[in-house]
Every structure is written in structure tokens, then in C-alpha cells.
Amino acid sequence: MAKQIPENSVGIVRPVCLHFDEPLPLRSGKVIESYDLMVETYGELNDDKSNAILICHALSGDHHAAGYHDPDDEDEKPGWWETCIGPGKPIDSNRFFIVSLNNLGGCAGSTGPESTNPATGKPYGPDFPIVTVRDWVNSQARLADHLGIEQWAAVIGGSLGGMQVMRWAISYPERLRHAVVIAAAPKLSAQNIAFNEVARQSITADPDFHQGHYYEHGTYPKKGLTLARMIGHITYLSENALRGKFGKSSLKGENFGRDLRTGKLNFDFGVDFEVESYLQYKGEAFSSNFDANTYLLITKTLDYFDPAVDYEGDLSKAFEKGSCKFLVISFSSDWRFPPERSREIVNTLLKAKRQVSYLEVESDGGHDAFLLSEPRYLNGLTAYLSVVANESAGTRGADHAS
Amino acid sequence: MAKQIPENSVGIVRPVCLHFDEPLPLRSGKVIESYDLMVETYGELNDDKSNAILICHALSGDHHAAGYHDPDDEDEKPGWWETCIGPGKPIDSNRFFIVSLNNLGGCAGSTGPESTNPATGKPYGPDFPIVTVRDWVNSQARLADHLGIEQWAAVIGGSLGGMQVMRWAISYPERLRHAVVIAAAPKLSAQNIAFNEVARQSITADPDFHQGHYYEHGTYPKKGLTLARMIGHITYLSENALRGKFGKSSLKGENFGRDLRTGKLNFDFGVDFEVESYLQYKGEAFSSNFDANTYLLITKTLDYFDPAVDYEGDLSKAFEKGSCKFLVISFSSDWRFPPERSREIVNTLLKAKRQVSYLEVESDGGHDAFLLSEPRYLNGLTAYLSVVANESAGTRGADHAS
Structure with missing residues (x-):
């Protein structure tokens, strides 16, 4: 008997493995000669390719953000962001083409420490190069190229995902219209690094x-x-x-x-x-x-994230280019990246004269609240992304299309 | 060349090892047949034995709370509470007879896991019984008996030491005049236990x-x-x-x-x-x-501390007996046992109609601030204990003497 899938789920999804042959130079000075990225998509890309949303995952996430893989497994849990992604949900698969990938260095099918090192014929293991958020975003930009997406309607992520969103706004300021940064921080503090x-x-x-x-x-x-x-x-x-x-x-x-x-x-x-x-x-x-x-690698990726470093410590300078709009969301009980850290992001964006909306959600959910069904959070995200969806509908065939 | 010892230090001290032969029944139901306690004292006991202060140590502390052991070792660090204990210091060795011990289960000379288990002739190791704060306080009461101290002028401790102070006020309400509870909590929370x-x-x-x-x-x-x-x-x-x-x-x-x-x-x-x-x-x-x-044992001692358990969860009932006065101190940046937890203790004491003073110190020192030279903290402790010392001077030969 096939399992019951809720109507507001994207349903059964099939990940695809995309191969990239162009060498990727890394922040460390090393180069990954070629690599695979595991990718899932939900919804349909519109004609002018203006309705695409990129989902960036956090430490333990992967490409499987929504829906189910196995029509027969009644015990299967849905993707990690099922609360937010699906038909009629805040990140609405009826209106957006949603792209989710497993980042480089991951362990869900993209090239990472478990993959075979072409230089040795054995698994990379600890020799897999340490990748940074910037490296990830560069690889994601190539994924966008591959999909024919010149500009994302929005790039969205929580925690480490939010850091990727900020890096997108810095590295590729013209390639996104909205940046949604949830439960993140401008960089890790000594206490974060210590843990x-x-x-x-x-x-x-x-x-x-x-x-x-x-x-x-x-x-x-x-x-x-x-x-x-x-x-x-x-x-x-x-x-x-x-x-x-x-x-x-x-x-x-x-x-x-x-x-x-x-x-x-x-x-x-x-x-x-x-x-x-x-x-x-x-x-x-x-x-x-x-x-x-x-796990080792991604905790280093977290520790290393500090986009202000190239701007003498002034993050606002990093955000001076581009015109994307920002939504920053924090949760009251998040003590890993507390609201204060999100307000630092907001103040930095204001200093850079960027347009930013900020939502601070009262919640007992801690840092993980970004994965939970907090009504005010979901409502805020829905309201914001409805406007984004309307823009995408309005840009059909307009300048934004590639 | 002998080392320079600061004038406001108790100087060179000699710990003593006291043996107790009377079996000690434990909260777990087990019994320790006999045991040693390592003890240091600073200052002089007055004639009516009314000026004695007991110091209770925290997880990593021991009997060596103040002064030095080796007159020749120039690199030797003083005892763990050198900031607070010494001539002219808040816990003034010119005015008080100060007693500090290594608790049972410790590893600084008192009977503990490293000691020989008389039943096997080998070290106890993991078979040393788990001791509770209550057990410790019972052993400390026997130490008081041994020293001829019927009533402490004050029992003082930070963190786990503060829990012993509370237990003294509950188990032996007539045997202390002042209870000084620093950077403590009524019991550990789930997060504390998790760590x-x-x-x-x-x-x-x-x-x-x-x-x-x-x-x-x-x-x-x-x-x-x-x-x-x-x-x-x-x-x-x-x-x-x-x-x-x-x-x-x-x-x-x-x-x-x-x-x-x-x-x-x-x-x-x-x-x-x-x-x-x-x-x-x-x-x-x-x-x-x-x-x-x-370390294993004392973290369990911390987890187990919950004096309200015998009073249907109402800690104020535990504090209803006795007439000792309380000083409760907390530090603003302590996130292990934040000020809120100390205020819970204060409110509980008020509910029990006990006399309590409360000092909340602004400090960046975190939980460890109770070991640091925070001026407002040291001044507050000095002011409070001056009054206690004057009381002791006043009770010379009075009813309080045993």
C-alpha cells in the first residue's frame, strides 16, 4: 500500500547528481579538479527563469529539503525543511522553482571526504580540502549557470545557510533579488568556535x-x-x-x-x-x-566564515555593492546565534544603505526554531515571499530574465 | 632563597589528614565504614569557638583554599580562593578561624576513588559510592564535632560550594549563623545536566x-x-x-x-x-x-542535588527551620547559574520568611567570577562578613559557645 502524502507536500522527489568538470579554485589555494553536486528541485521554473529560489543548508542538512523519496516507505521522514517548502507553504512550490543542493564536502552524494581521491584511488578522508562558504557559493553559482538561472528570486538559508546567503550578496550581488538570512551571525564568536x-x-x-x-x-x-x-x-x-x-x-x-x-x-x-x-x-x-x-570539515567552514576580513573588519563595506533586498530573522531563545547577532547584521546592512526587513520571533525553540512551525515566523516568511513571487510574475519576459 | 609571600596571604600552611572511624551512611543506602578528610585551617579559633567559618569547595576545588605549601617553590600558585581568604581580606583570617576541607570522593587526599577499597585491597575506582551534597554536609558536621565547633559563624561556598551551604541550612539549621551562597542554583537544570x-x-x-x-x-x-x-x-x-x-x-x-x-x-x-x-x-x-x-562522581553529585525533593518540590519548606541569615551573590554574565537562579533562591528564602541579603554583581567573569577580584563582590562580602565578625566578638562566652 502506497503511503499517504500530505497535500501540502511536494510529494515524491528524485535527487539528481550533476557533474562539473571545470576545476574549482578554493580559498585555501587548492583546486578541486572536478566534482559532483546532488540536487533536488521543487516546482517549475517559469519561462523567464525569474522565479528560482536557492536553498542553502546548515551543518547537518543536505539536498533533500522537502518531500519524500520512497513511495512505499511509510516510516520515511520528509526533507529537513518540510515545514517551509511545499505547495501553499512559505517557500511555495506552486509559485517558485526551488533548488536545493548538498554542498561540496558533504556526505549525501556530493563530492566530499567519502569520495574517491583521483590522485590516490582511495577515499579523500581527511585530505579533502577545507572548503569555505565562499567556495560553496562559487560552486552554487556554477549550478545556477548550469540551470540557466542568471538571477535568483531569492537565496534563503538558516544558520550556516544564512552565511551562504550573505556571501551570495557579497560575491554575486547582481545574481539575487532577495537575501533571506535566518538565525545566522556575521561570524562565529570565540564561544561558538570553542564548542x-x-x-x-x-x-x-x-x-x-x-x-x-x-x-x-x-x-x-x-x-x-x-x-x-x-x-x-x-x-x-x-x-x-x-x-x-x-x-x-x-x-x-x-x-x-x-x-x-x-x-x-x-x-x-x-x-x-x-x-x-x-x-x-x-x-x-x-x-x-x-x-x-x-562534520570536521563543516565545523571548520563555520569557524572560517568572516566576510569582513577582506574589508578591514568593516562588514558594511562588503555589502555596499548590489541592490538585493534583505530579510533577516532571529529567534528570542537562540543562544547559539542570538537576536543580537542578527541585529548586528541588520545594522551593518543599514550602514551600507541596503534595504532590510527584520523579524525577531518570540520562541522557545532555540537555534533550531528555524526548522520548526513557529506561526509568526512562517507567517512573516510567507508575507515576504508572496511579494517576491508577485515580482517574479511581474518580471516575466522583463530585463531580469537571462 | 625563600619566596616572597604577600603580606595579605595566610602564608605557608600545612594540611592535616583527619581520620574518622564512625561509619557514614550515605544517601544511596551504602555506607562508608571509615574515611580520611584533608583539612586546612587559617586564623585562630577564639575562646568560645564562635568565629569559625567553613569553606565549601566546588567541582575542581579542594582543601587548599588559601596560602602556600612550599616555602622554596617560587612558582607555586596560592590556594584557589586566595582572592577572598587572608588577613584583611573579605574572609579575614585575622578575625575568623577558617576551615577548608577536601570533600569525600575527592582526589586531593580525602578518601575517594583513588583510595584503597578495604573490601578488595585495590583502589575503589568506579566502585566508590556516589556521594551527595547531603552526605558531604554530614561528613562536614562530623568535622565540626571533631574541631569542637558547635555552630559556624558562617558557611560559605561558590557554585557547588553554595549548594553545600544551602544543605547546611536545611540539615543543620542550628549549626550556622550565616549562610553565604555564591553563584549557585536551587538545582541543576536539564541544560546543566546535559553538559x-x-x-x-x-x-x-x-x-x-x-x-x-x-x-x-x-x-x-x-x-x-x-x-x-x-x-x-x-x-x-x-x-x-x-x-x-x-x-x-x-x-x-x-x-x-x-x-x-x-x-x-x-x-x-x-x-x-x-x-x-x-x-x-x-x-x-x-x-x-x-x-x-x-570528576565523574562530582558531576553526579551536582546533578543529584535537589533539596526540594523531600518537600514535594517546594524548596521554601526546606528552609522553614532555623534562624541563620543568608547572603546570596550572583554575577551578571554567569550563564551556568545565571542571576535568575540566585533570585529563585532569594524568593524561596523570602517565602520561607528568612532574612536574606542579595548582591547581583555586574561582571564579565562568567561563572568563574566568584574566584576573581571583582571589587563590588569583594566589597560586598567584606561588609557582610565584618558584621558577622563583630557578632562573633560579641558572643564570646555567650550562649552560642559549645
């Missing part, structure tokens, strides 16, 4: 890591990656969300999220509290589906 | 851990403990402190604490940012001087 470094060391300390050559050893640093993800996961969730999720049995007074796994303390070093069990579960589930070398 | 659990798993995942029996294997889970401490250390420091400490080379605009170790990005998986190097250094230094089993 990433501990996560990396958790992986590299795992005896099954073998300096990143675990593929050849037939091992996998599952425990290290589980730990890394547990650390990350704590920073994605708000204190209040944890209290709410694990404070069901609380008595009078404040709820601290101290629900016990077996109803009592065990006085050993096993699991006592539900939150411990939950984190363990989340970490293990993640580590079953993600490559540890990719 | 502790990741730290524990970092240790237990180390191949040198051997289920805690590393003493017998001639190994030591140094890497795991280093990682655990790195995680902890991030939570002890404020975002702003990190930005200040590692943002010396910042250009225009905001300072994010992104100083580079070698002045450039290295595009490999080694250290790029100063903050990474600093955390690594701090973690390694700590792991050279601390026992991994004790």
Missing part, C-alpha cells in the same frame, strides 16, 4: 578515527561523532525548551527539566535523567547517517 | 578509561578528562570574557574573539584560533592534576 573545537576533538580522539582514514580501516568513529553531536545539540536547544520537554513530572515551583528515566536516581554512572537519554539518542541517530570527516 | 553528561561520556569513551579501573591498567584517561574540562570551561566563562581575551587583534566593528594563533588560517584541522589553544591548555593542565573517577 566546535571540542566537538572536533571528540571525533579525533575516538580510537576508531585513525587520523580520518577510518574507511580504509573498516572502522567508524561513531562514539566520537555521537559526542560531537550531543555537544552541538545542547547549543541548538534553548534552556526553556529543555525544561519544557523534560519537566513533565515536575512538582510545585519551578520546572527544571529534571524528569527521571526510571522515576528514581540510580546512584551509578548510567542514565538518570531523561535529558541524558534524549541527547544520547539524538547523537547516535545522527552519527548513523553522517560522515565524521564531513 | 555534565557529555563531559562524563568524554571520559568513559577514552580507551584508557578501562571502566574506571585505569589505576590497575597503568593508564589514565587524560584525553577524555581534558575534553570534559574543555566543555566545562566553556560554561564557566562568559561570551564577553572570551571576546575580550581573544579579541586583541580585532579590527573595526565588533570584537568576536577571533584572534588567530599564527596570524592566519591554516586550512587544516589543527589549531587556528587562540581560543582553541587556550581551552586545550586549560583542559590538559587540569587533567594532569585531577582524578577522572572523581
